[in-house]
Amino acid sequence: MPRFLIERLLQGVLVLFALYTITFFLSKAMPGEPFTSEKNISAETKANIRKLYGLDKPIWEQYLAYPKNIITKGSFGISTSKGRPVIDIITQSFPNSLILGLCALGFAIGIGVPIGILSAVRKNSWIDWACMTVAMVGICIPSFTIGPLLQIYVAAHIPGLKVAGWGNLEDILLPSITLGLVSAAYLARLTRGGILEILSQDFVRTARAKGVSPIQVILRHTLRGGLLPAIAYLGPAFAALISGSFIVETIFQVPGMGQHFVNAATTRDEFLLLGLSLFFGFLIVVMNLLADLLTGLLDPRVRHTEGID
Amino acid sequence: MSLFKIKNLKTYFHTRGGTNRAVDDISFSIDKGEIVGLVGESGSGKSVTCHTILGLLPQPPAKVEGGTVTFDGEELLGLSQPLLRAIRGKRISMIFQDPMTCLNPYLRILDQIIEPILIHENVSREIAEARAIEMMKKVGIRDAQARAHSYPHEFSGGMRQRVMIAMALVTKPDLLMADEPTTALDVTVQSRILKILRDLKDDLGVGVLFVTHDLGVVAELANRVVVMYRGKIVEQGNTQDLFKNPSHPYVKGLLACRPTLETQFKILPTVEDFLHTKIEKDGSYTLSDQPDAEEKLAKLTCEVKNEREDKSTPTSLLHVSALQVHFHSGGGFLGSPHKTIRAVDGIDLQITRGRTLGLVGESGCGKTTLGRAILRLQENKSGSILYDENELTKLSQPEMLPFRKRMQIIFQDPYASLNPRQTIEQALTEPMLVHKIGTNQSERRERIVSLLEEVGLGAEFLLRYPHEFSGGQRQRISVARALAVEPEFIVCDECVSAMDVSVQAQVLNLLRELQQKRKLTYLFISHDLSVVKFMSNDMIVMKNGKIMESGDAEEIYKNPKSDYTRELLDAVPKGTLSE
Numbered sequence: 001m002p003r004f005l006i007e008r009l010l011q012g013v014l015v016l017f018a019l020y021t022i023t024f025f026l027s028k029a030m031p032g033e034p035f036t037s038e039k040n041i042s043a044e045t046k047a048n049i050r051k052l053y054g055l056d057k058p059i060w061e062q063y064l065a066y067p068k069n070i071i072t073k074g075s076f077g078i079s080t081s082k083g084r085p086v087i088d089i090i091t092q093s094f095p096n097s098l099i100l101g102l103c104a105l106g107f108a109i110g111i112g113v114p115i116g117i118l119s120a121v122r123k124n125s126w127i128d129w130a131c132m133t134v135a136m137v138g139i140c141i142p143s144f145t146i147g148p149l150l151q152i153y154v155a156a157h158i159p160g161l162k163v164a165g166w167g168n169l170e171d172i173l174l175p176s177i178t179l180g181l182v183s184a185a186y187l188a189r190l191t192r193g194g195i196l197e198i199l200s201q202d203f204v205r206t207a208r209a210k211g212v213s214p215i216q217v218i219l220r221h222t223l224r225g226g227l228l229p230a231i232a233y234l235g236p237a238f239a240a241l242i243s244g245s246f247i248v249e250t251i252f253q254v255p256g257m258g259q260h261f262v263n264a265a266t267t268r269d270e271f272l273l274l275g276l277s278l279f280f281g282f283l284i285v286v287m288n289l290l291a292d293l294l295t296g297l298l299d300p301r302v303r304h305t306e307g308i309d
Numbered sequence: 310m311s312l313f314k315i316k317n318l319k320t321y322f323h324t325r326g327g328t329n330r331a332v333d334d335i336s337f338s339i340d341k342g343e344i345v346g347l348v349g350e351s352g353s354g355k356s357v358t359c360h361t362i363l364g365l366l367p368q369p370p371a372k373v374e375g376g377t378v379t380f381d382g383e384e385l386l387g388l389s390q391p392l393l394r395a396i397r398g399k400r401i402s403m404i405f406q407d408p409m410t411c412l413n414p415y416l417r418i419l420d421q422i423i424e425p426i427l428i429h430e431n432v433s434r435e436i437a438e439a440r441a442i443e444m445m446k447k448v449g450i451r452d453a454q455a456r457a458h459s460y461p462h463e464f465s466g467g468m469r470q471r472v473m474i475a476m477a478l479v480t481k482p483d484l485l486m487a488d489e490p491t492t493a494l495d496v497t498v499q500s501r502i503l504k505i506l507r508d509l510k511d512d513l514g515v516g517v518l519f520v521t522h523d524l525g526v527v528a529e530l531a532n533r534v535v536v537m538y539r540g541k542i543v544e545q546g547n548t549q550d551l552f553k554n555p556s557h558p559y560v561k562g563l564l565a566c567r568p569t570l571e572t573q574f575k576i577l578p579t580v581e582d583f584l585h586t587k588i589e590k591d592g593s594y595t596l597s598d599q600p601d602a603e604e605k606l607a608k609l610t611c612e613v614k615n616e617r618e619d620k621s622t623p624t625s626l627l628h629v630s631a632l633q634v635h636f637h638s639g640g641g642f643l644g645s646p647h648k649t650i651r652a653v654d655g656i657d658l659q660i661t662r663g664r665t666l667g668l669v670g671e672s673g674c675g676k677t678t679l680g681r682a683i684l685r686l687q688e689n690k691s692g693s694i695l696y697d698e699n700e701l702t703k704l705s706q707p708e709m710l711p712f713r714k715r716m717q718i719i720f721q722d723p724y725a726s727l728n729p730r731q732t733i734e735q736a737l738t739e740p741m742l743v744h745k746i747g748t749n750q751s752e753r754r755e756r757i758v759s760l761l762e763e764v765g766l767g768a769e770f771l772l773r774y775p776h777e778f779s780g781g782q783r784q785r786i787s788v789a790r791a792l793a794v795e796p797e798f799i800v801c802d803e804c805v806s807a808m809d810v811s812v813q814a815q816v817l818n819l820l821r822e823l824q825q826k827r828k829l830t831y832l833f834i835s836h837d838l839s840v841v842k843f844m845s846n847d848m849i850v851m852k853n854g855k856i857m858e859s860g861d862a863e864e865i866y867k868n869p870k871s872d873y874t875r876e877l878l879d880a881v882p883k884g885t886l887s888e
Contacts, residue, residue, distance in 0.1 A: 211395065300415065
């Protein structure tokens with residue numbers, strides 16, 4: 001187990017470094033620079049600002065300076081557009097995205113998994129057909145359609161509920177439904193497929209021959225294996241959910257992290273872009289590791305061959 | 310009164326393609342403490358019978374059309390699912406064919422064995438666990454207390470089947486249905502499992518319905534035999550009588566077509582030599598004796614392999630020395646310790662032109678890896694492969710190409726080894742294109758047709774896809790594909806293992822016939838000693854990647870030198886009566 005963890009963590013560091021390298025050179029390749037603006041700034045002032053941010057140095061020095069600052073000072077640079085440390089921006093906005101993401105995830109699992117199980121158990125019945133049609137529709141409709149539709153409905157029929165805003169407990173309801181819907185639909189389909197796959201296995205027939213009841217066949221013999229595809233999907237999906245969505249945050253005015261991804265790119269805010277990318281990469285690495293550990297917990301064969309034991 | 314009685318049972322499958330009478334009006338019974346062998350080839354309806362009894366069939370498409378199944382005075386057909394569940398696993402238990410897939414990989418062994426106790430009996434978990442471990446000891450699982458907490462993948466195939474048996478018998482059922490329980494196992498493991506079943510039957514007084522395609526197994530085990538063919542029972546009776554005086558032509562054929570260690574045939578008899586099937590226009594059929602069956606058989610038996618000996622001076626075609634193939638598993642990112650599996654560990658062998666070298670061994674002994682390494686489908690670690698004076702191990706893959714034309718392989722599973730999206734014509738054209746045989750497609754098609762005819766198929770199959778063929782036909786196509794490039798050497802890797810004995814006999818006869826006609830050299834790999842005996846001039850016995858014994862095939866069967874060979878030979882079901 002410890003060896004497996006150390007290996008995976010080291011791999012993660014490599015992945016993050018590769019991610020940094022690609023993002024760094026891509027952002028350098030972008031046309032324009034942080035201080036291009038309609039205001040006329042003197043060449044001297046510009047040079048000073050560039051010096052302040054360390055942008056006057058040769059490119060390879062900049063390339064090495066950023067990771068060095070992370071390790072030695074714990075600094076992810078200063079946002080050129082906001083003038084604040086990148087780390088502050090992340091720590092301020094991430095909790096909001098995290099809460100929203102967790103609720104969306106809870107919604108997705110709470111809706112998607114039971115629907116998937118129901119569909120699998122009632123395979124080829126009208127229930128299955130209806131569930132899978134709804135799931136397909138859920139995947140197809142983008143959040144910028146679902147979000148406003150929900151807002152219109154709430155505004156017209158539920159007077160107590162605000163259509164947008166952040167701060168009260170109930171504010172979280174609409175954005176998390178909007179954000180979680182696609183994941184719920186994917187989960188339903190993955191769960192259905194996973195369970196059907198297991199239901200066709202020989203050991204399910206063995207269980208039935210032992211006199212195990214249909215409910216216990218599902219709960220005891222099918223669910224563990226049947227959920228594995230859903231868990232593999234949930235690793236990266238979870239990372240994506242909690243790192244914020246520009247669209248959902250904009251529609252419902254949530255002060256989350258998603259908006260910064262887009263703003264950093266449009267304002268050529270190099271350091272914010274790098275910081276956010278690395279943070280997102282970090283989340284992905286960690287969530288994938290968690291998903292793998294969970295898979296190992298559920299499937300003893302994986303534990304054995306990958307040495308998680 | 311018998312414990313268990315089936316009367317006029319009919320189970321049909323209704324599909325869009327029509328009605329399949331899988332089980333068609335069968336009747337038989339089992340007494341307490343009796344072993345009844347239910348024998349038939351694949352598709353004869355034997356498994357469907359078992360599943361019907363326990364109500365495990367998916368309905369629809371299956372439908373029980375009539376008959377009664379009486380168990381201990383109670384009618385099972387039409388029983389509600391909850392009532393049936395109370396009987397399943399408690400009074401009637403079942404063991405299935407493939408122990409690798411029939412245990413739940415996600416649950417510990419112990420949890421699976423105690424499950425039927427906890428479902429059916431009102432006892433505490435502690436008592437159930439104690440009983441489960443007791444039963445594990447009885448089926449011969451050593452160190453049961455400790456191993457009970459392992460998962461199925463930590464057990465070998467034979468051990469898993471013991472777990473299945475323990476799980477089936479832990480509730481002390483009155484009837485045990487065993488559906489091909491030893492078919493997927495090695496012979497030595499099979500003989501141990503059969504012994505366990507025999508002992509436990511006496512110990513627990515349980516009635517056993519033993520389903521198998523192998524008459525040899527039944528002879529050693531069953532009190533009575535029921536033979537099924539196309540959903541009907543063609544013959545049933547006391548094991549002794551049935552083996553000594555079979556009355557139905559199908560049973561006669563079945564008994565004759567199985568190669569045994571004692572008999573020597575030039576050509577194996579087939580079921581068709583005995584059984585004449587007359588199909589009427591409405592799809593019904595009548596079975597009758599083939600008039601000249603006895604004469605034919607007599608002729609086959611006396612023509613002992615004179616022609617197998619080649620009179621010309623033998624020249625070596627293949628010379629393998631000190632061949633090693635290793636596999637590595639594990640080995641992570643940090644170079645964590647990995648295991649080395651020595652699949653082939655220093656093998657020397659020689660194959661003479663026009664002869665057959667039989668390669669025998671149990672699963673995991675490295676025989677398949679050896680066959681593939683010789684064809685360089687698997688990289689070897691060291692050693693030399695001298696093919697017709699050419700060192701193959703030094704050649705790059707492009708340099709191997711001319712040799713690929715001379716060396717071919719036929720694989721075990723004819724279902725998996727033909728591309729389902731290629732027609733037969735495409736499948737046979739491909740190797741010809743690679744080796745630039747034939748100038749245009751019409752010329753190649755001509756060759757394909759003659760190849761198909763050579764393996765007993767016809768031109769009408771050219772445009773069909775593999776799924777339209779039976780297993781035996783597919784293997785004939787695989788043979789034709791191997792022959793398409795006019796090879797001189799063919800590796801037959803367990804190429805009849807997946808087949809019914811009757812089909813197996815046909816394919817073996819075909820391979821022998823082709824060998825003589827085309828002067829082919831075979832490396833014949835199999836786990837089945839009787840099949841290897843029929844096919845081979847020389848023979849090698851392999852275990853753990855090493856050769857245990859090699860030499861003249863006849864000589865090895867007569868006087869096995871190594872203990873392992875003797876053990877293998879003893880484990881083969883003789884197909885003769887034990888009493």
